[in-house]
Amino acid sequence: MDFNLQEDSPEMTEFRKEVRAWMEENMQGGEHLRWSASWSTREDEEEYGFRRALGEKLGKKGWLFPMFPEEYGGAGLSVDHQFVLETELSRYGLNLTHIFYTLARIVAPVLLHWGSEEQKREFLPPITRGEIVVWQVLTEPQSGSDVANCQTRAIRDGDDYVVNGQKVMVGHHLPPDALWTLVCTDPDGKRHENLSWLHIPANLPGVTIQHMHLMMGIKNAVFFDNVRVPAKYLVGGENNGWKVAHTHLELEHGGDGRVGTDPVVDRVVDYCRNHDVGGKPLIDDPHVRDTIADMILEINTVNRMNRRIFWHRFVKQPHAYGGAQFRYYQRMVRLRNGERLQKIMGADALIPDHGVHEVLDFEYVIRSGPGQLHGGGTLDTDRLIFARRAGIGRATKEQAPDTV
Amino acid sequence: MDLRLNEDQEMFKKVAGDFVQAEAPTTMLTQQFLKKETFLPDLYAKIAGLGWLGMLMPEQYGGTGLSYLDCGVVFEELGRGPVPGPVFSSGVLAAQIVLDGGSDAQKQELLPAICGGDAIVIPAIGDHGAHWGPETVATTCSQSGDTLTLQGTKRHVYDAGGATAFLCAVRGGDGGVSVVLVDRNARGVTVTPHTGFMVSVSEVSLDGVQVPAGNVIGSAGAGWELLDKAAEKAIPILCAYKVGACQEVYEFTVQYTNERRAFGQLIGRFQRVQDHCVELSIHMDRARMATYETLWLLDEGMPAEAGVHESKAAASEGYHQACSYSHMVHAGPGTDYLHPLMVHSVLAHTLYQYLGTPDYHKRRMVDALYPRT
Numbered sequence: 001m002d003f004n005l006q007e008d009s010p011e012m013t014e015f016r017k018e019v020r021a022w023m024e025e026n027m028q029g030g031e032h033l034r035w036s037a038s039w040s041t042r043e044d045e046e047e048y049g050f051r052r053a054l055g056e057k058l059g060k061k062g063w064l065f066p067m068f069p070e071e072y073g074g075a076g077l078s079v080d081h082q083f084v085l086e087t088e089l090s091r092y093g094l095n096l097t098h099i100f101y102t103l104a105r106i107v108a109p110v111l112l113h114w115g116s117e118e119q120k121r122e123f124l125p126p127i128t129r130g131e132i133v134v135w136q137v138l139t140e141p142q143s144g145s146d147v148a149n150c151q152t153r154a155i156r157d158g159d160d161y162v163v164n165g166q167k168v169m170v171g172h173h174l175p176p177d178a179l180w181t182l183v184c185t186d187p188d189g190k191r192h193e194n195l196s197w198l199h200i201p202a203n204l205p206g207v208t209i210q211h212m213h214l215m216m217g218i219k220n221a222v223f224f225d226n227v228r229v230p231a232k233y234l235v236g237g238e239n240n241g242w243k244v245a246h247t248h249l250e251l252e253h254g255g256d257g258r259v260g261t262d263p264v265v266d267r268v269v270d271y272c273r274n275h276d277v278g279g280k281p282l283i284d285d286p287h288v289r290d291t292i293a294d295m296i297l298e299i300n301t302v303n304r305m306n307r308r309i310f311w312h313r314f315v316k317q318p319h320a321y322g323g324a325q326f327r328y329y330q331r332m333v334r335l336r337n338g339e340r341l342q343k344i345m346g347a348d349a350l351i352p353d354h355g356v357h358e359v360l361d362f363e364y365v366i367r368s369g370p371g372q373l374h375g376g377g378t379l380d381t382d383r384l385i386f387a388r389r390a391g392i393g394r395a396t397k398e399q400a401p402d403t404v
Numbered sequence: 405m406d407l408r409l410n411e412d413q414e415m416f417k418k419v420a421g422d423f424v425q426a427e428a429p430t431t432m433l434t435q436q437f438l439k440k441e442t443f444l445p446d447l448y449a450k451i452a453g454l455g456w457l458g459m460l461m462p463e464q465y466g467g468t469g470l471s472y473l474d475c476g477v478v479f480e481e482l483g484r485g486p487v488p489g490p491v492f493s494s495g496v497l498a499a500q501i502v503l504d505g506g507s508d509a510q511k512q513e514l515l516p517a518i519c520g521g522d523a524i525v526i527p528a529i530g531d532h533g534a535h536w537g538p539e540t541v542a543t544t545c546s547q548s549g550d551t552l553t554l555q556g557t558k559r560h561v562y563d564a565g566g567a568t569a570f571l572c573a574v575r576g577g578d579g580g581v582s583v584v585l586v587d588r589n590a591r592g593v594t595v596t597p598h599t600g601f602m603v604s605v606s607e608v609s610l611d612g613v614q615v616p617a618g619n620v621i622g623s624a625g626a627g628w629e630l631l632d633k634a635a636e637k638a639i640p641i642l643c644a645y646k647v648g649a650c651q652e653v654y655e656f657t658v659q660y661t662n663e664r665r666a667f668g669q670l671i672g673r674f675q676r677v678q679d680h681c682v683e684l685s686i687h688m689d690r691a692r693m694a695t696y697e698t699l700w701l702l703d704e705g706m707p708a709e710a711g712v713h714e715s716k717a718a719a720s721e722g723y724h725q726a727c728s729y730s731h732m733v734h735a736g737p738g739t740d741y742l743h744p745l746m747v748h749s750v751l752a753h754t755l756y757q758y759l760g761t762p763d764y765h766k767r768r769m770v771d772a773l774y775p776r777t
Binding site: 001002004005015053083189273279283284285286289290292293294298301304305307308311312315317321325328329359367382383386387390391393394395 | 406407408410473519547562590601661662669670671673674675677678679681682685686688690693694697700701704714717718727760765766767769770774776777
């Protein structure tokens with residue numbers, strides 16, 4: 001076993017030096033980007049422009065998807081390179097593609113797995129090079145966790161599909177270039193056999209996007225009104241969408257794997273060192289220390305679960321329940337940590353601190369706590385998936401789909 | 405990063421796993437736990453013969469000089485039994501105390517005997533049951549010439565049943581803590597097994613016990629530092645044992661969800677039952693991941709203090725919680741003392757506070773990471 005996240009082989013030491021030097025050079029003027037994420041609503045146009053440009057520069061080097069083949073916009077590198085890139089970017093609180101484009105990190109592997117050669121050559125490079133923003137667009141007013149109950153219809157008409165319907169609570173506050181979505185292509189067909197995946201350019205006539213103001217920040221409603229989508233944009237075959245969904249949802253439901261860490265504990269400790277009660281720093285209060293201990297134990301576990309998934313995925317080791325277990329636990333920990341922040345800081349924790357990035361802001365951690373419990377499927381779906389994968393109440397354990 | 409065991413470790417795992425199935429089957433363990441006869445001399449001799457006592461000890465002292473990870477892999481399998489007896493308390497913890505603190509002569513005399521299974525040396529540290537730390541040492545030690553006289557009662561001594569000697573923490577006239585080797589058969593030593601919801605724990609009373617002054621291990625007055633440092637190396641091995649126990653509990657719990665029917669279907673089809681299994685798995689994996697990372701840190705010679713305390717907190721709490729969730733799944737049948745869950749449940753309660761409660765270790769973890777100002 002080897003748990004080292006820093007020491008590398010001589011070749012990787014050189015690569016790490018190269019990445020670190022590159023990041024130092026290209027992050028100049030982008031200090032605001034530290035700990036940034038694509039869903040922040042505090043980012044102004046200039047900051048957004050910087051982030052996009054950084055993503056494109058990384059993409060041009062193939063570093064957003066280092067393990068993807070070069071012909072699809074990757075760099076054809078090894079898992080060790082990916083690991084070095086992930087750890088170096090996490091020093092800035094960044095996380096490869098996830099940070100730049102909503103869910104490209106999920107869309108691209110699914111396309112790589114299910115797309116035709118023509119689709120891979122057309123769709124992948126702009127995504128993997130960070131040139132376009134793709135949104136995952138799945139939730140509908142009447143189908144949340146029950147995503148197979150999709151009502152948005154795409155009916156074949158000549159060389160196009162005509163799309164009508166509505167998706168909700170998707171994307172973020174800045175506009176997308178393409179939408180990656182599940183549609184019903186056979187309204188009379190059997191459940192799970194009536195769905196297809198469509199890649200929809202966001203600028204097609206009939207697509208309307210409206211902001212929704214939610215607890216976690218800005219999301220959107222997307223309306224499709226007789227949108228004509230070329231049939232060649234259907235991925236994975238007509239009425240085969242549920243199988244494509246398996247790959248997609250496995251990645252979304254914790255099967256993705258990251259090596260970065262959550263900095264919340266260090267920030268809490270900083271606060272406690274700099275705030276006194278009755279002349280004594282909060283950090284010396286035994287109750288505060290006990291609360292911090294619980295945060296550390298849980299966050300360390302979240303980080304270790306995440307790294308374990310990363311390793312299983314990229315070293316191609318079989319894994320079963322890890323994704324669902326991680327996703328359930330991570331979200332419960334985040335919710336509990338919200339309450340712990342209030343225990344330690346009281347009302348201070350509820351006031352936005354504009355001096356830090358939103359993602360790091362205690363107020364955001366607390367406010368997003370209940371909301372992040374169900375993004376991409378409720379806690380209950382995670383536990384259901386766990387039960388299937390672990391073989392609870394069933395003789396055969398369901399296998400995790402291949403996630404590329 | 406690599407989460408695989410190496411070839412040797414895979415072999416250790418296989419050998420230890422087969423040994424547990426053959427030599428310590430569940431049906432035998434449930435009977436032994438019910439009778440509270442958990443020191444099994446024949447089993448202990450076989451374990452000694454396999455070289456599993458003193459795995460962390462250098463070969464010159466009769467040990468096998470293996471890595472922490474190697475040793476952890478074997479203890480994880482032993483925990484699956486769970487194989488009882490002083491394999492950890494004598495073969496790992498006491499051996500480490502002697503190795504770290506003993507004189508050359510003491511090491512030559514004690515360690516080969518511990519590793520061979522002839523001597524079973526049991527740490528008897530705190531006088532009180534509830535806590536762990538230097539303040540729990542109350543047994544007094546007064547010196548007259550070359551003789552020490554010990555007076556006090558060690559309330560909860562784990563694995564005292566098979567002991568040939570004790571490593572007693574005592575308080576000298578100057579208030580300092582020392583570690584003293586006391587023969588089990590010395591006049592004034594009484595070992596009284598506890599009843600109740602635990603196993604393998606006895607009260608050891610020391611009533612005017614006289615031992616030679618040469619029996620002090622390490623420097624007089626520096627006993628707690630010696631114990632603390634030795635425990636830091638030994639504790640992750642105990643955690644691996646509990647991780648194996650959690651794994652066993654997890655597996656037979658999942659199996660039960662596939663066998664037991666209620667309301668016309670397998671109980672594993674009920675989401676409430678599934679939820680118990682999810683929580684059980686999280687406690688198991690949390691303990692497993694912290695423990696193995698810490699074993700690796702120790703092998704690499706990197707700072708491991710916070711990891712040791714984190715592992716102990718996670719493993720003690722994890723084993724306890726794993727059993728609780730398993731009880732929720734098993735309901736009535738799981739409360740029969742002849743059910744394997746009861747073996748684990750009793751042991752999980754016994755080990756919860758052994759060498760410090762989870763809360764104690766959480767605080768030590770925070771102290772290691774963020775020292776008080």
